[in-house]
Amino acid sequence: MRSFAALYAELDGTGSTNLKVDAMARYFATAPPEEAAWALFLLSGERMKRLVGPRKLATWAQEAAGLPEWLMSECYAAVGDLAELVSLLVDQEAESDDVPLPEWVARLRSLRKRSEDEQRDQILTWWRASPRDERFLMSKLLTGSLRVGVSRTLAVRALAQATGLDKDLLQHRLSGTWKPSANAWNQLVDPEADPGASAARPYPFYLASPLEQPLAELGEPGEWLVEWKWDGIRAQLVRRAGETHLWSRGEELITERFPEVAEASAALPEGTVLDGELLAWDAEAARPMPFAQLQKRIGRKKLGPKILREAPAHFMAYDLLEAEGEDLREVPQGERRARLESLIAALGSERFGLSPLVDADTWEDLGVLHGESRSRGVEGFMLKRRAGPYRTGRRKGDWWKHKVEPFTLDCVLVYAQAGSGKRAGLFTDYTFGLWEGARGEGELVPIAKAYSGLDDAEIRELDGWIRRHTVERFGPVRSLVAEHVFEIAFEDIRESKRHKAGLAVRFPRILRWRRDKVPAEADSLASARELLATKSD
C-alpha cells in the first residue's frame, strides 16, 4: 500500500484540484491494475462494507496504548478523526514489507468471519506491523470512506489524463455496479472504444449566465423564451441504441438513481437527446418537492421502494438537442422548443413534463411573475434567446438565469456554537467561511453566520458530526474540520472594515447542504468580491 499511501498523503496535503488530479494521474499511470482498480474505487468515495465498528477500534487502541478512557477522549477531541487517532496512539515506526492495497482489502475482508477476540488480535498485530500512514489508511478503510477531497468526477478526470481516454467514455464504463479487479481495470482503460459507449455520449452542457442587467435591456420580450428556473438536477437524457443514459451536469452517469425516468424513456424515439431538470415531483400539487427530497436519491447506493415512492422522479424537459439521430444544436431555440413540445406530447408519460413558458407581453408583467417564483417552488427565470443555438459551456448572451435569490455562495462550515432555548445543547449556530486564496487555497475566512435553513434531521446529524470533528474550543465556540459545504443565500453584500473578510452579508441563511461538494470546491473571497462588483455595476 506504500504507493497508495504516498498518493493519499499528496491528496491530503493540497487543497488544489489541479494538483490532486495530477497526483492521481501519475499514480494511475504506474499502479498495477488490481491496485489501481481499488484505488479508483476508494478515491471515488466508495467504501468497503463496515467490518468493525469505530467504537471497538477506539477501545482496542486505548487498551493497546494503556490509556485511561478520559485521556482517550481528550486525544480524540484534539485529533478529530478516529483512524488518525488510532494511528497516532499505536505508535511504533515498524519496518515492514510493502503489502499491496488489494492484499489489504483481502485481509480486512477476512475479518468478517472471525470472532471479536480474533478480530482484535489480528488488527492489533497489523497495527503494530505497519508504518503509521498505512496504519492510518487501514483504519480508515475499516471505519468508512477515505474522505480526501476527491470525488468520482475528479478521479475520472485524472484517469482520463493518465490514459488519454475520453472522460465520458470512462464514466460510461464505470457506470453500473463496477467492481474493482485487475480484469475490470484492464477493460476500463482499454483504448479500443466500444460502440455502446459512444452511443451513451452526452453533448457538452450549455450553461446559463447570471443576469446582470435589468430585464428591459434584453430587448423585446418576444425575442425570448422565458421559463421558470427549476431547483433540481440539471440532466441530459440520451436515448440511443435502445438504451437510456442520464448524465448530470458534472458529467456523471446518474441513470441508476432515476430508474422510473429511465424506464419511461424507452418510449422515446431512437436517437433522442433531451436537456432538462430532474425533479422530485408532487403530482397532486403539480409542483416540485423541496430539493432535499431529490437529494435523498443522490446520496444512496441503493434506492429502496420508500424513496421511490416518497420522492417520485420527474424529468422536466426544456430542450431537444438531438432528434432521430440528428444534432439539432445549431437549430434556433424557438424551433427546437416547438419540436420538443410535440415530442413530449406524443410521449404522453407522467414521468416527463414540458417546462412551461412564462407567458407575459411586457417585461413589467414578467417582473411581477418573477416575484412569485419562491411561492411556486422555483428559483426564478431562465431566459433563452429564441434565435439562439445551443452553445457549449458558459457562453454569455443567449441563456440567462434570473434568480430570485440575488446572491448565493458555497461556503465551508468553520465554526459552530450551541444554540439557546429550544436549540440548547445542539450546535445550531454556524459560521461559514470562504477561501482566502483561490478555491481550496489559503485559509477559510468567516463570511457569514447562519442559524436557519436546515431541517431537524440535518441539524441532529450535523450536531453529531460537530462533536466528533471539533478541532479547538474557544469558550462555547468550536472550530471544525473543513469538510462540509453549504450553499448560503443572502440579500446583500457590502464592504466592511469590522469583518476579517472585509465584507459583510445581510440576512444570510442556509439554502442547502451541498453534500455533493468538497471544501476545495467552495467559493473564495474573490467570488464574493465579484458579487460585490456586479452589484455596483
Added chain:
Amino acid sequence: MSEPLLELTAAGLHCPRGDFFIDPWEPVERAVITHGHGDHAAPGSAHYLAPVAGRAILAKRLATETGPPALETMGYGETRRIGEVEVSFHPAGHVLGSAQIRLEHRGQVWVVTGDYKRAPDPTCAPFAPVRCHTLITEATFALPVYRWPDPAAVAEDLWGWWQANAAAGRASLLYAYSLGKAQRILAELTRFTDQTVYTHGAVEALVELYREEGVSMLPTLPVQDEPPGTEWAGRLVLAPPSVRRSRWLRRFGDHRTAFASGWMRLRATRKRRGLDRGFVLSDHADWPALLRTVEESEAERVLCTHGSAAALARFLREERGLDAAALQTRFTGEEGAA
C-alpha cells in the same frame, strides 16, 4: 508539606525566600530567565540572571529604548545564592542557551524546566535530568498523540521536499520559529548539502547570534538583499510563520509552503493552515519525554504549565499516584495551535 519555594503572582512565578521571579511576564526588580522566547523573557525588569549560553540572544531580546538590559549570566551547573536560595542553571535542550532552573532552600529542591525537549538538537546542549522534590514542567504537547519522529528522519524528509520542489522548478518556503527552530533546521541540513539558504530578516538576525556562539549551520543570505527579479526556483527560504500570506511572499513566484512544528503532527492543524507540507519538528517535549522527565526527576509533586497542563496533571495524579496540579501561567509554548 514544607513552604512553597515558588508562588504564582500577578507578575509571574515568585520565590519569596530569594525575592526574585522566574520568567516574569511583568517587569520586576530581579528576574531569572530560562530562555529567550518572548513568553519567557519579557523586557523591562531591573536585573536579569540567565545562562551564559543565552547571553547574546537575551541581550538582543531584552534591550529596550533605554539601552541594553542589566544582564548577568552564569554557566550550567554553577550555583549562586540569591537571598536564602541556591540557584543554578541546567541545560533544557530547548534552544541555544535554554535552561532549567534549580532552586534549593534548606534541603528542599524545586526545578522549573522552562521549555525543554529530549530529542537531539545540534544547536544546543542536551537536556540534563535534575532530581528534585517539586517539578514545574511545561506541558505544551502533553497528550499521548504527540510523539516525535526521529529528527534526523524529519530532516531527511525536509531535504527531499526541497529537492523535489527544486526539480519541479519551484521555490521552497519553510516556516519555522525564528529563534531555535530555524537554526536547528539549518544545522540539521548540513548533513545533506552546503547550499545557501535564504532567510527572512527576523531569522537572519538570530542566525548571526548562533554563528557567533559557534553553531555550525548552512550558509545563509537575507532575502531582502537579493535584487528584484531574482529567480527563486530551487531555493529554500526560511521565514517565521507570521509572514504567511503577507506581501513579502509575492516575490517567490511558484513555490510550495511547509511548516516545521510539533503541531504538524495532527492532520487537522496542518490542513487548517492550508500548507502544502507539515514537518513534525518540535523544540518541546513530547508525551513520552514528559513522562520520562517526571520520572527521572523523582519529584513527589509536579506542577504543569501551559498546553495540556490539566491532562498531564490528571494523568500523573491518577495513573502515577503523584501530587500533581495544573498551574495557570502565561507561558504559551510553541505558538500555532490556533
